[in-house]
Amino acid sequence: xxxxxxxxxxxxxxRITQRLVDYVRIASVSTDPAFADGIHAAxxxxxxxxxxxxxxxxxxxxxxxxxxxxxxxxxxxxALTILVYGHYDVxxxxxxxKWVSPPFEPQIRDGxxxxxxASDDKGPVVVAIETLAAFLRLEGRLPVNVKILIEGExxxxxxxxxxxxxxxxxxxxxxxxxxxxxxxxxxxxxxxTVGARGMTGFAFAVTTAAKDLHSGRYGGIVxxxxxxxxxxxxxxxxxxxxxxxxxxxxxxxxxxxAEREALAQLPFDELQxxxxxGATPAGEPGFTSLERLFLRPTLExxxxxxxxxxxxxxxxxxxxxxxxxxxRLVPGQEPPRVKAAIMAHLERCCPAGARLTFIETRGSTxxxxxxxxxxxLAVAERVMGDIAGRPALRVRMGATLPINQIFSxxxxxxxxxxxxxxxxxDYHAPNEFFRLSALEDGVVAWTLLLRALAGDDIAAxxxxxxxxxxxxxx
Amino acid sequence: xxxxxxxxxxxxxxRITQRLVDYVRIASVSTDPAFADGIHAAxxxxxxxxxxxxxxxxxxxxxxxxxxxxxxxxxxxxALTILVYGHYDVxxxxxxxKWVSPPFEPQIRDGxxxxxxASDDKGPVVVAIETLAAFLRLEGRLPVNVKILIEGExxxxxxxxxxxxxxxxxxxxxxxxxxxxxxxxxxxxxxxTVGARGMTGFAFAVTTAAKDLHSGRYGGIVxxxxxxxxxxxxxxxxxxxxxxxxxxxxxxxxxxxAEREALAQLPFDELQxxxxxGATPAGEPGFTSLERLFLRPTLExxxxxxxxxxxxxxxxxxxxxxxxxxxRLVPGQEPPRVKAAIMAHLERCCPAGARLTFIETRGSTxxxxxxxxxxxLAVAERVMGDIAGRPALRVRMGATLPINQIFSxxxxxxxxxxxxxxxxxDYHAPNEFFRLSALEDGVVAWTLLLRALAGDDIAAxxxxxxxxxxxxxx
Numbered sequence: 008x009x010x011x012x013x014x015x016x017x018x019x020x021x022r023i024t025q026r027l028v029d030y031v032r033i034a035s036v037s038t039d040p041a042f043a044d045g046i047h048a049a050x051x052x053x054x055x056x057x058x059x060x061x062x063x064x065x066x067x068x069x070x071x072x073x074x075x076x077x078x079x080x081x082x083x084x085x086a087l088t089i090l091v092y093g094h095y096d097v098x099x100x101x102x103x104x105k106w107v108s109p110p111f112e113p114q115i116r117d118g119x120x121x122x123x124x125a126s127d128d129k130g131p132v133v134v135a136i137e138t139l140a141a142f143l144r145l146e147g148r149l150p151v152n153v154k155i156l157i158e159g160e161x162x163x164x165x166x167x168x169x170x171x172x173x174x175x176x177x178x179x180x181x182x183x184x185x186x187x188x189x190x191x192x193x194x195x196x197x198x199x200t201v202g203a204r205g206m207t208g209f210a211f212a213v214t215t216a217a218k219d220l221h222s223g224r225y226g227g228i229v230x231x232x233x234x235x236x237x238x239x240x241x242x243x244x245x246x247x248x249x250x251x252x253x254x255x256x257x258x259x260x261x262x263x264x265a266e267r268e269a270l271a272q273l274p275f276d277e278l279q280x281x282x283x284x285g286a287t288p289a290g291e292p293g294f295t296s297l298e299r300l301f302l303r304p305t306l307e308x309x310x311x312x313x314x315x316x317x318x319x320x321x322x323x324x325x326x327x328x329x330x331x332x333x334x335r336l337v338p339g340q341e342p343p344r345v346k347a348a349i350m351a352h353l354e355r356c357c358p359a360g361a362r363l364t365f366i367e368t369r370g371s372t373x374x375x376x377x378x379x380x381x382x383x384l385a386v387a388e389r390v391m392g393d394i395a396g397r398p399a400l401r402v403r404m405g406a407t408l409p410i411n412q413i414f415s416x417x418x419x420x421x422x423x424x425x426x427x428x429x430x431x432x433d434y435h436a437p438n439e440f441f442r443l444s445a446l447e448d449g450v451v452a453w454t455l456l457l458r459a460l461a462g463d464d465i466a467a468x469x470x471x472x473x474x475x476x477x478x479x480x481x
Numbered sequence: 482x483x484x485x486x487x488x489x490x491x492x493x494x495x496r497i498t499q500r501l502v503d504y505v506r507i508a509s510v511s512t513d514p515a516f517a518d519g520i521h522a523a524x525x526x527x528x529x530x531x532x533x534x535x536x537x538x539x540x541x542x543x544x545x546x547x548x549x550x551x552x553x554x555x556x557x558x559x560a561l562t563i564l565v566y567g568h569y570d571v572x573x574x575x576x577x578x579k580w581v582s583p584p585f586e587p588q589i590r591d592g593x594x595x596x597x598x599a600s601d602d603k604g605p606v607v608v609a610i611e612t613l614a615a616f617l618r619l620e621g622r623l624p625v626n627v628k629i630l631i632e633g634e635x636x637x638x639x640x641x642x643x644x645x646x647x648x649x650x651x652x653x654x655x656x657x658x659x660x661x662x663x664x665x666x667x668x669x670x671x672x673x674t675v676g677a678r679g680m681t682g683f684a685f686a687v688t689t690a691a692k693d694l695h696s697g698r699y700g701g702i703v704x705x706x707x708x709x710x711x712x713x714x715x716x717x718x719x720x721x722x723x724x725x726x727x728x729x730x731x732x733x734x735x736x737x738x739a740e741r742e743a744l745a746q747l748p749f750d751e752l753q754x755x756x757x758x759g760a761t762p763a764g765e766p767g768f769t770s771l772e773r774l775f776l777r778p779t780l781e782x783x784x785x786x787x788x789x790x791x792x793x794x795x796x797x798x799x800x801x802x803x804x805x806x807x808x809r810l811v812p813g814q815e816p817p818r819v820k821a822a823i824m825a826h827l828e829r830c831c832p833a834g835a836r837l838t839f840i841e842t843r844g845s846t847x848x849x850x851x852x853x854x855x856x857x858l859a860v861a862e863r864v865m866g867d868i869a870g871r872p873a874l875r876v877r878m879g880a881t882l883p884i885n886q887i888f889s890x891x892x893x894x895x896x897x898x899x900x901x902x903x904x905x906x907d908y909h910a911p912n913e914f915f916r917l918s919a920l921e922d923g924v925v926a927w928t929l930l931l932r933a934l935a936g937d938d939i940a941a942x943x944x945x946x947x948x949x950x951x952x953x954x955x
Contacts, residue, residue, distance in 0.1 A: 204697065208794060217759025221909070223678065223880025226779035226809045228770045229755075230763040233782040233804075234718060240711035281703075285691025285800075287834035289704040296702045305700035308707040309797050310788035315805065319841070320682060322807050323783050326759075330707075331789065333796050335700045360761035367793070406697025435695070 010458070016141050016450040023446055024120070027113075027133045031122035034111045037073055037096035037163050046073050046159055049095040053157055054078075060140035062155065068175055072167040073159030077178070080143065081152045087460055087468065088152035090181035091139070092410060092422070093132035093188055094161035097124030098435050105437035119440040127434030128188045130441035131426040132157060134449035135187040141450075142457065150461030154181055158410075161188065165409045172417040176475070182468040183383040184414045185456070189424035190432070192402055194442060196274065197395035199388050200424045201379070202403035203411060204304070207342040207371035208333030211353065213239065214362045216326035219314070225324055233313045235361045236328035240308055242356045243349075247292050250306045254348040258339035262294075262302045269400055270297045301403035305335040306349065331367070335405065342371030375411035375422075376403075382467045383423045386459045394452055419473035425456060484932070490615050490924040497920055498594070501587075501607045505596040508585045511547055511570035511637050520547050520633055523569040527631055528552075534614035536629065542649055546641040547633030551652070554617065555626045561934055561942065562626035564655035565613070566884060566896070567606035567662055568635035571598030572909050579911035593914040601908030602662045604915035605900040606631060608923035609661040615924070616931065624935030628655055632884075635662065639883045646891040650949070656942040657857040658888045659930070663898035664906070666876055668916060670748065671869035673862050674898045675853070676877035677885060678778070681816040681845035682807030685827065687713065688836045690800035693788070699798055707787045709835045710802035714782055716830045717823075721766050724780045728822040732813035736768075736776045743874055744771045775877035779809040780823065805841070809879065816845030849885035849896075850877075856941045857897045860933045868926055893947035899930060 016023070035049035036042035050067055053076040058065040062078035073096060081088070100110035100123045108114035113122035120130070142149045156179065160166050172179055192198045215230035245251045275297055281287055290299040313328030315321035334345055350365060357363040377384050379401075391399035411422045427449035433439045490497070509523035510516035524541055527550040532539040536552035547570060555562070574584035574597045582588035587596035594604070616623050630653065634640050646653055666672045689704035719725045749771055755761055764773040787802030789795035808819055824839060831837040851858050853875075865873035885896050901923035907913045 204700075206697075206796070208796075215760060215763075220758065220760075221880065222779065222781050222783065222807060223680075223809060223878070224904075225758070225774070226678075226781055226879055227764045227773040227777055228762060229758060229760040231781050233785045234714065237711040237714035237782070237785070240708065241715035244708060284694065284699070284703060286689060286694075286703040288702060289689075289834055290701045299701040300699070303701055305696065307696050307700055307705050307796075307798055308711070308788065309696065309795060310790045310799065311707045311711070311802070312786040312790045314782065314784035316784045316786045316803075320805065320807065321783060322680070322682075322781075324781055325784065328785070329790075331794065333696060333794065335697060360763055404697070405700055406695065430698075 010454055012141050012145055013451045013454040015145055016138060020447060023133060023137050024443060027120060027130055030129050030133060031113050031125050032111055035096050036099050037160055039099055050076055053095060061143040068171050070167045070171045075156055075158040075171060077156055079154045080149050082148055083152045086151045087463055087465055088181045090154045090156060090179060090184045091135055092184050092186045093135060093157045094128050095157050096159045096162050098162050102437060107438055118443050120443060121438055121440045123439055125441035126428040126432035126439055131187040131428050134427055134446060135453055138450050138453035150457045154179060165413060169413045169417060172413055179418060181420060183420055184422040186422050186424045187426055189426040190428040190430045192430055194429045197391040197397060197399035198402045199391060199399050200404050201401045202376040203408045204405055205336035205342055205372045205374035206333055206407040207346045209365055210329060210331040210367040212327055212329045212364045212366060214327045219323040219326050222322040222324050229324060230360050232325045232328040235358060236330060239353055239356050243306055248290050252348050252352040255345060259337055260339055262298060267298060272400060273297060300405040302337060304337050304340060307333055309333055336374045338374045338376045342373050346371060372407050372409055372412050377421050378471060381421055381471055382463055387423050387425055387456060390452055390455045390459055417475060419475040421471060484928055486615050486619055487925045487928040489619055490612060494921060497611050498917060501594060501604055504603050504607060505587050505599050506585055509570050510573050511634055513573055524550055527569055531629060535617040542645050544641045544645045549630055549632040549645060551630055553628045554623050556622055557626045560625045561937055561939055562655045564628045564630060564653060564658045565609055566658050566660045567609060567631045568602045569631050570633045570636050572636050576911060581912055592917050594917060595912055595914045597913055599915035600902040600906035600913055605661040605902050608901055608920060609927055612924045612927035624931045628653060643887045643891060646887055653892060655894060657894055658896040660896050660898045661900055663900040664902040664904045666904055668903045671865040671873035672876045673865060673873050674878050675875045676850040677882045678879055679810035679816055679846045679848035680807055680881040681810060681820045683839055684803060684805040684841040686801055686803045686838045686840060688801045693797040693800050696796040696798050703798060704834050706799045706802040709832060710804060713827055713830050717780055722764050726822050726826040729819060733811055734813055736772060741772060746874060747771060774879040776811060778811050778814060781807055783807055810848045812848045812850045816847050820845060846881050846883055846886050851895050852945060855895055855945055856937055861897050861899055861930060864926055864929045864933055891949060893949040895945060
């Protein structure tokens, strides 16, 4: 290994592995107040680690929720400033009885470290911080200016992150965000995730009477809220799988031929994939499964209920039915317009005698696409390709990352994902694991990424900085 | 009042009212084991009351559930034998906080006795037994032979009644059942309920994958069990309200002109009725609301659920959806054929990639219609008309009465409802009440009914006796 920092990191892998083992022992579950001690322990652990590594100003940024940890090293005048993002919170470990080893007692089996948070996002954060720390330790400096922001609410929708970032725009100002979150498509394939779908959604109720009615005494003479709801939901899709909401696809460009070709190159064993899910391929006609997943929007009922749902029979005519809908959005779709179009569709098909009420009309996130010509994207792609010995493929993700939108809207900059987690590592499920080989690959890649970014001209980043709205206007 | 028994009963109304007050204090809720003491107290109360009134053999008939109370008086050789039916169990009183006075502490307000069970079925049973007791006390005999069967499971579907009746066919043999259960359409209108709808139903599940899937990671490429379910439920009905299941209406005759005319004569303030329900009229085109309710079958989803139904958003693609369906049936429909037709419809419209599973395929009850020429029907109609001073109207009910089928199948005889409860008395709801005027009207009517039945010729009942299947064949 020719790079001295990368070589030192490689020799140091046992200690780095021990670092991750110590870090995942902390039960920093964000969604459940019972884990408040774990959240505080993770915050203190990070502050101590960053301060000890030579970063300055390591502290919590005040927040209404679980405060993010911040630290910086700004000793490279004239060089780029990157904002390294990650999160210290983890998903709840339930169901506990499905874990082979306890979720917060890490165990190594077959070269994989099993623990809640190992892949999402503690392993990738260890890769990033240990690489940065090695530069400071060995060379006394970093190749670029680095600000670090490790948040504590990623698993609960980064609820307070926009507020915190808005309140610290000067502190967090940077040329680009390098995210240590996200996941590679496969461990043996160099890919860069250049986009994520957006999301909008709401819940609604359909009411046909003041209370549930006896199906003998009233059956046949009044509406049934579940029948009305079923008709409304059924009307959202054409029989062939296309969304039937007028205006839903407005603004979406047809996929570029190059993008379709890139997706076709992705190794994807469709039979194995669907067999593992116990499902069969379904969706919009005219697109492959990967095109549907990365390039096309969705409209899904996430939950629906009404009437009697207990054991046995209760002969009621349900007077109310409720459903929750979400849509995953792609570039070109404006979330408020899509939401309004779905609502208008429901209003049109709600029959006389039924009342429609919208509830839980939460916020929306637009789809995100890194500008294809962004210089940091080119750097990340080159590093990934060099290490793999073959060109990195550009892919997207079907899920939604609020942080992309938050950094874009509040700091006016783009986010390049550079994580060494892999999509199959059962994050959000029992027996989450992180490949120890990803520590080895990751520290080399981060070393080369930092060196390469040092060679970039700040001026090349200027065209990609957007003016952000005033905090008072939002 | 010319009839001496009726006159004596009228003078005795205060004591009869006290009898009802004492009886409704007993909390004989059948569905909840916490009320076992109330069930036993009601059984003992009835046995003591019937034995004290001069009936012989007052006892419980052994049952796997809440045993029915039986007693008899067979001192009228050559006269008809009637089986008087009622029930001593009551609905649960929940929600307790909606009661103006506690459910088992009876209170009289505005000529109404408020208590759980006052209308369903303790008031009507007091009318029947007190009338019978007055004959024995004043005349030392009854006009006809009387067998009394008061069951304890009517509110839980008369679960064990068929078994008990089958095991006591000789004991219970009679010419006709006079039921002290059911309800009049209105207190100021003489009606006889000559039919009830039947019922069939089942629950089913639709499955599209082995588990719920993340709508970001899988959205757009797999089926959604709730969308499939919605399409299947929507397909059950035509847009105009007719049931779309092939064969569903097979065997049903068009309503007779006379029956439609009789229904049109029923006072029915449609606007007030639907306004009180918070609903608008809906249903099969070409029929009035009362025709839909009494003469036409229904198919209703009673419950439907799947996916995430808690607070907030969970972006899952539900892998399973469940629904419960019941159909109310009318004469001409064979329950097993209707059930099979609905199942076949669902199988046909379940798309490739989804799995359909039937669950909870409970038994069915056919619709019941008293033979229009039945002599006991003519007697009941005449008595009702004489008291009201205007002819009684024949009506049906939209609900299902298992006892009609049980007595028909196990004893081969018909059931004439002769109850003085009224449909508006909030049975099955808080603040159930019984009109005290119904005690006054009821004892006169029962007196005249018994006298009139004494004049009937047993031979006239023979053509209406059906041969019943052997117990071993069922």
